[in-house]
Amino acid sequence: MRSADNYIQGKLDERRSSGIYRALKPENNLVDFCSNDYLGFAHSAVLKEIIAREISIHPQNLNGSTGSRLISGNLIYTENLEQQIAAFHKSEAGLLFNSGYDANVGLFSSLPQKGDTIIHDELVHASVIDGARLSHANRYTFRHNDLDSLEGKLKQAKGICYVVIESVYSMDGDMPPVMEILKLTEQYNAHLIIDEAHAVGLYPCGLVVHLELQDKVFARIVTFGKALGCHGAIVLGSDLLRQYLVNFARSFIYTTAASFHQLAAIKMAYELLEKAGDNIRQLTNNISLFKQGISPNPVYCLLNSDSAIQCLLLNSNTKAKQAASHLQNAGFDVRAILSPTVPQGTERIRICIHSFNTTAEINQLSAAINTFINAE
Structure with missing residues (x-):
C-alpha cells in the first residue's frame, strides 16, 4: 500500500474506533x-409548477451557464434577481453565490486583510471559520452569546474589525442578543456581519429586518437551501461591497455561474415566500x-x-x-x-x-x- 493510502486508512480507522466514522445514507421513507x-x-408541488412555468417562458436560456459570470455566465436575469432579492431583504445590493459555503468563504477570505481582525461566535458555521482561516487577518473566537467575552476580544482588535454571528445557530437553534452585540460593535467601531441561513422562513426576511436593523448591519448572508427549498446564497450589503466581491472573492470569480434553472428556482421560491x-x-x-x-x-x-x-x-x-x-x-x-x-x-x-x-x-x-x- 502506498504511503498516502496508509495515511488515509489510518485516519479512517481512527474514526471508526472512536465511533465517529461518517458514511452517506440514501433517502428513506x-x-x-x-x-x-x-x-x-423543497417538497412543494406548487413551487415545482411555477419553476417549470418560469423556465417555459424563457426558452432561449441554456441548460448550463457556460462559464463564470465574469466570462460568459452572466445574465440580465441574474442581475435583476439580485436586485429583487436585495429589495426583499431591504438591502442596497446583493451578490449571488453558488452555495452558502461559497458565500462565506468568498466574503471572509477576501474582505479582512493582514492587520485586520475577525471576531466570531464559537458556534458559527464551519464555512465562516474556513473563510476566516484563508484570510490573513487576526482571528478571535468569543464564547457563545457571551457579551463579556465578545467585549474582551473587541478590546484586543487591530485594524478593521469584523464581528460575525448567526441569527439562528444551526446546532443549538438559539438566537443571539443582536441588539446588545450591535451596541458593542458600534462602541468599538467594528462591523457586524450576520449569517441568516436558518432565520429566513421563521422570519420571512430574516431576523435583521424583523428587528429593523438592516441599516446598521454591515453585511448579511442568506442561503436558499433551507426554508427556500432550492440552492445557492446571496451576500447582502452596500453596492460598494458588491463591487469589491466581484473583484476579489475567489469563490465567485473562479467558478461556473449557476444555471438558469437554479436562478428560476430561487426567483420562484421568493415569489412563494411572499405568500x-x-x-x-x-x-x-x-x-x-x-x-x-x-x-x-x-x-x-x-x-x-x-x-x-x-x-x-x-x-x-x-x-x-x-x-x-x-x-x-x-x-x-x-x-x-x-x-x-x-x-x-x-x-x-x-x-x-x-x-x-x-x-x-x-x-x-x-x-x-x-x-x-x-x-x-
Missing part, C-alpha cells in the same frame, strides 16, 4: 424531522407543540430554542446514536450530532420541525423521545 426544509418548499404566511404560522405552532410534548428530565435537557431547530442534549456519542436509532426504528428521521461536530459532552439529537409535520407525527415523536429518556 421515515417521517422527516431532520431536513432544513422548514416551510416544505407563505400560513406556512410560517403552522411552523410556529408546530414548534410550540413539540416543545410542550417533551417531558422534563434531570439528565437529558432540551436546549432553549424558539426556532425550527430543537436539540436534546445526550452528553455522549453513544447515547446520541442510541437515541437516533430508537427514533428511526419508531419511524422518524432524526439524526445524531456527534463530537467533534459539536464539543465533546454536548452530543445530541437534532430535531428539525417543519410546517408540514402533522400534529399526530409531532405527538408520536415526542412520545418516542420521552420513552427513551425516561428509560435511561
Whole structure:
C-alpha cells in the first residue's frame, strides 16, 4: 500500500474506533424531522409548477451557464434577481453565490486583510471559520452569546474589525442578543456581519429586518437551501461591497455561474415566500407543540430554542446514536450530532420541525423521545 493510502486508512480507522466514522445514507421513507426544509418548499408541488412555468417562458436560456459570470455566465436575469432579492431583504445590493459555503468563504477570505481582525461566535458555521482561516487577518473566537467575552476580544482588535454571528445557530437553534452585540460593535467601531441561513422562513426576511436593523448591519448572508427549498446564497450589503466581491472573492470569480434553472428556482421560491404566511404560522405552532410534548428530565435537557431547530442534549456519542436509532426504528428521521461536530459532552439529537409535520407525527415523536429518556 502506498504511503498516502496508509495515511488515509489510518485516519479512517481512527474514526471508526472512536465511533465517529461518517458514511452517506440514501433517502428513506421515515417521517422527516431532520431536513432544513422548514416551510416544505423543497417538497412543494406548487413551487415545482411555477419553476417549470418560469423556465417555459424563457426558452432561449441554456441548460448550463457556460462559464463564470465574469466570462460568459452572466445574465440580465441574474442581475435583476439580485436586485429583487436585495429589495426583499431591504438591502442596497446583493451578490449571488453558488452555495452558502461559497458565500462565506468568498466574503471572509477576501474582505479582512493582514492587520485586520475577525471576531466570531464559537458556534458559527464551519464555512465562516474556513473563510476566516484563508484570510490573513487576526482571528478571535468569543464564547457563545457571551457579551463579556465578545467585549474582551473587541478590546484586543487591530485594524478593521469584523464581528460575525448567526441569527439562528444551526446546532443549538438559539438566537443571539443582536441588539446588545450591535451596541458593542458600534462602541468599538467594528462591523457586524450576520449569517441568516436558518432565520429566513421563521422570519420571512430574516431576523435583521424583523428587528429593523438592516441599516446598521454591515453585511448579511442568506442561503436558499433551507426554508427556500432550492440552492445557492446571496451576500447582502452596500453596492460598494458588491463591487469589491466581484473583484476579489475567489469563490465567485473562479467558478461556473449557476444555471438558469437554479436562478428560476430561487426567483420562484421568493415569489412563494411572499405568500407563505400560513406556512410560517403552522411552523410556529408546530414548534410550540413539540416543545410542550417533551417531558422534563434531570439528565437529558432540551436546549432553549424558539426556532425550527430543537436539540436534546445526550452528553455522549453513544447515547446520541442510541437515541437516533430508537427514533428511526419508531419511524422518524432524526439524526445524531456527534463530537467533534459539536464539543465533546454536548452530543445530541437534532430535531428539525417543519410546517408540514402533522400534529399526530409531532405527538408520536415526542412520545418516542420521552420513552427513551425516561428509560435511561
